[in-house]
Amino acid sequence: xxxxxxxxYSYSYAPDLQAALKDINLEIxxxxxxxxxGPSGAGKTTFCLAAAGLLxxxxxxxxxxxxxxxxxxxxxxxVMQNFYSQITYLRNTVFEEVAFPLENMGLPRPEIxxxxxxxxxxxxxxxxxxxxxxxxxxxxxxxxVIATALAQKPDVLILDEPLSQLDPESTSYLSDILHQxxxxxxxxxxxxxxxxxxxxxxxxxxxxxxxxVSYGDVSTVFNSVGGKLVELxxxxxxxxxxxxxxxxxxxxxxxxxLGYKAALKKLGGQK
Amino acid sequence: MxxxxxxxxxxxxxxxxxxxxxIAAAFFFRIEAQGIILFLLLLVATLSxxxxxxxxxxxxxxxxxxxxxYIINGLFFVGSPAVIIGHLxxxxxxxxxxxxxxxxxxxxxISIGYFFANVDNDTISEYLIGKGADRRFVYVxxxxxxxxxxxxxxxRRIYIAQSARGLDTTRNIFVRIKYLFPLLxxxxxxxxxxxxxxxxxLKAAGFMADKKRNEMASSISEIVINxxxxxxGIILFLITLAIAFAQMFV
Amino acid sequence: xxHTIFEINFEKEITSSTxxxxxxxxxxxxxxxxxxxxxxxPLYLDSVGTILIACLVGPVAGMITGAFANLTLGFFFxxxxxxxxxxxxxxxxxxxxxxxLGAFKKWxxxxxxxxxxxxxxxxxxxxxxxxxxxxxxxxxxDFLVLYFRAIGKSVVESVFLQGLAADPVDKSLSFxxxxxxxxxxxxxxxxxxxxxxNA
Numbered sequence: 053x054x055x056x057x058x059x060x061y062s063y064s065y066a067p068d069l070q071a072a073l074k075d076i077n078l079e080i081x082x083x084x085x086x087x088x089x090g091p092s093g094a095g096k097t098t099f100c101l102a103a104a105g106l107l108x109x110x111x112x113x114x115x116x117x118x119x120x121x122x123x124x125x126x127x128x129x130x131v132m133q134n135f136y137s138q139i140t141y142l143r144n145t146v147f148e149e150v151a152f153p154l155e156n157m158g159l160p161r162p163e164i165x166x167x168x169x170x171x172x173x174x175x176x177x178x179x180x181x182x183x184x185x186x187x188x189x190x191x192x193x194x195x196x197v198i199a200t201a202l203a204q205k206p207d208v209l210i211l212d213e214p215l216s217q218l219d220p221e222s223t224s225y226l227s228d229i230l231h232q233x234x235x236x237x238x239x240x241x242x243x244x245x246x247x248x249x250x251x252x253x254x255x256x257x258x259x260x261x262x263x264x265v266s267y268g269d270v271s272t273v274f275n276s277v278g279g280k281l282v283e284l285x286x287x288x289x290x291x292x293x294x295x296x297x298x299x300x301x302x303x304x305x306x307x308x309x310l311g312y313k314a315a316l317k318k319l320g321g322q323k
Numbered sequence: 324m325x326x327x328x329x330x331x332x333x334x335x336x337x338x339x340x341x342x343x344x345x346i347a348a349a350f351f352f353r354i355e356a357q358g359i360i361l362f363l364l365l366l367v368a369t370l371s372x373x374x375x376x377x378x379x380x381x382x383x384x385x386x387x388x389x390x391x392x393y394i395i396n397g398l399f400f401v402g403s404p405a406v407i408i409g410h411l412x413x414x415x416x417x418x419x420x421x422x423x424x425x426x427x428x429x430x431x432x433i434s435i436g437y438f439f440a441n442v443d444n445d446t447i448s449e450y451l452i453g454k455g456a457d458r459r460f461v462y463v464x465x466x467x468x469x470x471x472x473x474x475x476x477x478x479r480r481i482y483i484a485q486s487a488r489g490l491d492t493t494r495n496i497f498v499r500i501k502y503l504f505p506l507l508x509x510x511x512x513x514x515x516x517x518x519x520x521x522x523x524x525l526k527a528a529g530f531m532a533d534k535k536r537n538e539m540a541s542s543i544s545e546i547v548i549n550x551x552x553x554x555x556g557i558i559l560f561l562i563t564l565a566i567a568f569a570q571m572f573v
Numbered sequence: 574x575x576h577t578i579f580e581i582n583f584e585k586e587i588t589s590s591t592x593x594x595x596x597x598x599x600x601x602x603x604x605x606x607x608x609x610x611x612x613x614x615p616l617y618l619d620s621v622g623t624i625l626i627a628c629l630v631g632p633v634a635g636m637i638t639g640a641f642a643n644l645t646l647g648f649f650f651x652x653x654x655x656x657x658x659x660x661x662x663x664x665x666x667x668x669x670x671x672x673x674l675g676a677f678k679k680w681x682x683x684x685x686x687x688x689x690x691x692x693x694x695x696x697x698x699x700x701x702x703x704x705x706x707x708x709x710x711x712x713x714x715d716f717l718v719l720y721f722r723a724i725g726k727s728v729v730e731s732v733f734l735q736g737l738a739a740d741p742v743d744k745s746l747s748f749x750x751x752x753x754x755x756x757x758x759x760x761x762x763x764x765x766x767x768x769x770x771n772a
Binding site: 101104106108129130132134136137138140141142143144147148151152153155156157161164165168169172178181182186200 | 324325326327329330445462465466469470472473516517518520521522523524525526527528529530531542543544
């Protein structure tokens with residue numbers, strides 16, 4: 053069942069600017085994890101905003117096509133790339149900050165307390181509950197923003213580069229959480245981290261200059277945009293040696309690392 | 324495990340009625356009565372918590388204004404001489420005018436300071452929203468206070484970075500005016516972009532600018548009104564109004 | 574066209590998208606003043622945020638920015654600033670309207686608009702300073718009030734004349750600062766703002 057349908061959707065921030073999204077046709081299936089892959093400027097953030105229904109009609113913007121929800125009551129939650137701006141600072145404590153959207157949803161107070169306590173526990177940030185959001189580090193703020201999204205129990209969870217400020221331990225931890233959620237919730241995630249992609253992606257949409265240039269499962273997309281899968285001990289070595297490697301292993305091999313730097317390079321160069 | 328008890332806030336309306344009463348006295352009482360009101364207000368303010376917040380701004384900004392006011396108005400008001408210091412003659416009417424203004428200003432500033440020193444912003448905002456105030460305005464105020472701290476921190480970091488690049492505050496004024504922009508431009512652009520994103524984030528959090536809070540569930544904060552304080556405050560305010568009214572006929 | 578220039582639409586300008594912008598403008602008013610102090614400039618420039626938001630969003634947003642800037646200033650420093658809220662309302666309203674008229678497109682129209690703003694600010698602040706503060710102002714130009722009182726002017730006249738000497742300079746400089754800021758805003762950001770055509 054489709055939960056979100058992009059039908060020939062195009063968006064430009066102004067008529068004289070290059071379109072951020074061009075003729076996007078995509079069907080996101082329920083409980084599937086779709087990764088939006090692409091270099092900087094490809095349109096990943098605009099795509100995430102469009103999926104969340106938050107692409108405001110700015111005064112000069114031009115759009116066409118539609119982003120449809122087959123079931124109108126489908127709820128989305130977004131974790132933005134610039135998560136600093138997602139901390140509202142309207143509350144003095146992390147607990148209240150996470151509860152803010154739930155208050156706006158009109159949930160009963162006991163339900164709000166239960167959800168927030170559960171999600172803080174799930175994210176292992178209960179110790180931050182009564183801290184002031186102004187005092188937190190970047191990584192802590194990012195965890196709070198993710199917790200705020202999860203507390204809403206959305207039908208579609210949209211994350212725009214959620215790992216950007218996290219340390220390796222937190223990255224691994226968030227990957228585990230998303231892996232646990234996989235299958236029970238629809239996830240759309242704009243991300244270039246190879247570990248995360250391998251762990252949770254059902255489908256990848258490769259975005260280049262606002263257009264989807266490839267869509268499908270992991271190996272389909274990487275083969276179509278020039279990526280070959282190689283098994284090497286560390287991803288950094290992989291990235292360097294990718295272009296010289298000749299043999300590839302199948303995506304079903306456990307613990308392999310994608311050498312997709314060349315793939316990204318190719319995506320960036322596509323007109 | 325966080326419980327609802329952590330978010331129970333007590334709001335004592337006595338503070339707001341003390342401020343209202345003092346403000347009414349500042350505008351409607353005679354000068355002699357205002358002196359008594361000021362004495363009582365200073366006593367109450369000195370005994371309250373956070374008194375340093377009440378007096379800090381007053382002593383730094385308002386008291387010098389009042390003293391300058393005495394000098395300017397005392398010297399140049401048309402009227403009979405009252406005090407002569409060397410070659411300077413201070414006029415009685417000018418000193419009375421300066422006293423009237425000084426008393427009123429002091430009462431207003433101390434009473435407003437007394438209220439804000441005793442009731443935190445969080446409690447005020449939840450109380451106002453509960454009473455039906457427009458959330459937009461309340462949120463603008465809370466966010467402004469938070470943004471001042473954020474901008475200040477960022478400014479400090481930009482200043483350090485620019486100093487390392489040669490920013491020199493001992494140069495002449497035109498050079499220093501030029502220095503304004505390497506500090507101001509990155510600060511403004513960063514937070515302008517962030518504010519645009521924060522607008523999207525507020526929408527993502529379900530904040531509907533056109534919906535009042537009482538159309539939805541109440542917030543997790545529970546405001547408990549101190550009824551005794553409210554009763555005493557209302558009585559105090561009514562007495563003040565009665566005295567002000569009576570003065571018109573005496 | 575006339576209708577759009579003088580349109581005062583509260584609901585259109587105060588939305589969930591513009592609330593953070595207004596709060597940012599209010600905070601900027603305070604922090605610009607501190608920036609000037611940091612580099613030891615003898616200027617206050619206390620309306621830069623108000624003027625910027627009035628230009629980028631609209632006159633209503635400008636007025637609200639000014640009002641809350643003074644409220645916040647009062648909270649941080651001195652509650653007496655609250656009494657000058659009417660002046661900030663005038664600054665916000667005027668800035669928003671002249672922005673729509675294209676005042677911020679050229680430096681000389683910006684300068685001229687700033688001078689007029691200074692006159693309006695002097696006119697609005699004089700009665701407040703006279704009644705609430707006995708003619709003594711917040712700035713460092715009280716010696717001008719002293720002079721005008723010495724030559725026989727009344728309290729209100731002295732404060733107004735002092736304002737005429739000081740406010741046009743301060744406001745025109747504030748307008749120029751905003752003009753320069755507007756010129757530095759990257760186009761993709763500018764296009765997301767309701768008042769993008771004013772810059």
